[in-house]
Amino acid sequence: MMSPKIPVTVVLGWSAAAKGQALHSLAGDAPATMAVVTSEPVDAPPGARVVEAVERVAEQSLGCPCCALRLDVRSALFRLVAQRQAPQRIVVVAGTGADPGPLLATLLCDLHMVRRTRLDTVVTVVDGREAAVRLATEQSFAPDDQGAQHIAVADGVVVVGASQLTRKARGDLGVAVGRLNPFNPWWVEDGSPWPIPPAGGAEGDYALAGLADRLDGLRRPPAATSRSVLLDIEGEADPDALRTWVRALCRGQGRRLLRLQAVCSLRGRTDRWACSAIRSFYATSWCAPAPHGQPRARVLAVGEDLDVDALAGSLRLTLTGA
């Protein structure tokens, strides 16, 4: 018994050209059964239906821009699902600077979407040359870098243009990608040797031409549980304990954690600690004091098969010690 929900593949990344190649590979020999939703010009396979989406975002839950719904993508998906001959597969191409959070929240948490579509895979295409330049100048991907988020959230990462890099640049890039996404496999487009084996997957003679076959092994099961939980607990945390909690959470549940947004009161401070995490990758910042001065922690987590009870229990323990 097949789910009538249309599978949606999300293609993220920095290179529009490489994303176009990925689309051609995903379409295989049946482009007419595929539809592409995109907010930037992309070389879609001939015969595929293309729907343009102009970014339109609605705030969600904690009021931060990254906890939002992509209404443009939702509208585009509605238009496709409404058709009598609905596509058998939809590929959503995110813009180079797009935050993947709202896009994934739309596909995983919007009640109208989850009834009609299912998130199949998230693949990120990384332009190795551009990434190497960033790494050479900044030593690491900045925590708020959208490219870093694209790598962190992917079910599979493809590095293109790696053959033109020096051995050192390839090594640095390998370490950076592995750190951002230790859970899922990544490949080199041209099959050239990689100095440091990937931490989470297998290096191989991969080329974008075989992307569809590669992604077969990464697909989420049709009935994978997608969950969101909003924890709202009174209390203020010890800063070190909170950092330890986030680190442990990202390590323990990172494979299943697609998005976490936290705003917490800290002992001895009036401003609040904010944290944004994708899988094992997290970034922190400070935000304004609580509106009514009441110390509390609000955490929104979106993921698959999340252990919600463990999440709530450990946060409560961190905040109250009980």
Add this chain to the structure above:
Amino acid sequence: MSLQSGSEGGVASLFAARLTVSGASEVGETLSAIAWSPGGRRVAAGSLGGELILCGAGGRDAVRADTRSPVLALAWSSEADMMAAACEDGAVWLWGAGDEPVRVALGTTAEDMAWGAGGLAVALGDAVVVMHGGGEGRVDVEVPPGAAMVVAWTSPGPGAALLLGGLGGLREVLLHGAGGESWPSAAVVALAVDPSSGVVAAGTLGGEVLIGRESKRMRVGRDAVSSLSWSRRRSLMATVADGALAVRTMQADGTMDGPHRLAGHDDWVTDAAFGPVGTLLASVGADGRLVLWDPGETSDPLERVDLGAPLTTLGWSPDGRAVAVGGQDGVLTVVNCSQLAPA
């Protein structure tokens, strides 16, 4: 049970022993919502393509309007003088008898709505708006963004509170008083109030149903709960999750008995609802079938009728003698089941 099939002019005309197709109207794009007028004289349907139709009770003589935005929910006022459609672009269309529909822009998106004695409540994601008198008067209640995705009144009568489901769980909104309880949980995507006991059931994105004010949790599937319905009497609750239909019974102490899986579809079940009389239950699926059940008596199907294209939504007539179903082919079909309805 005998089952014959055929087709006339693109409209399915298939007959089971105790079910007959009264009529059909074609919309053209996947139907997303169906609602009968309280008197049962008209039936409305909306599509994901933005088309809205009003038909006679037999499913014919449709009048149409184009909302230019996916229709996500439909509701009728209890006086049956007005039908409302909530659209994805944040507008609500109000359609009175004999009038042109009027568009009222309310927010960024209109997700769900419910008409009760307190007015028409529209869930806008970050607010709920209660409209009175065709939109002339309104009350706006702000909630955290994403918290108002589904809405229901606690009872049809005056003085009822509003229930909102969405990110963060379930919350109660008291329109004429401060506060209201809230029940944090995974995102709530479906709501139903038991008409006999007033107990609320909330279906979550993670395949759980929360029952009552104690918020007892019950797993019904792995994926989002796509449909939730209570029977008019005996407190039977039907759920659709992971494409499967199941029924549970609430006991006197509030615990739930079951589940009893109902197997009558050859493919994914997409929607199910109890009728307004007795314990008759209807379900539709991707196999194109409408199946009628009486789970209070037996877990075997009473009748099945094959309507061809995958079906997406259904709505009972107020007297429980007909079911309107809609599908991916955009055809609204009214099936007469008066032979099955309790006297």
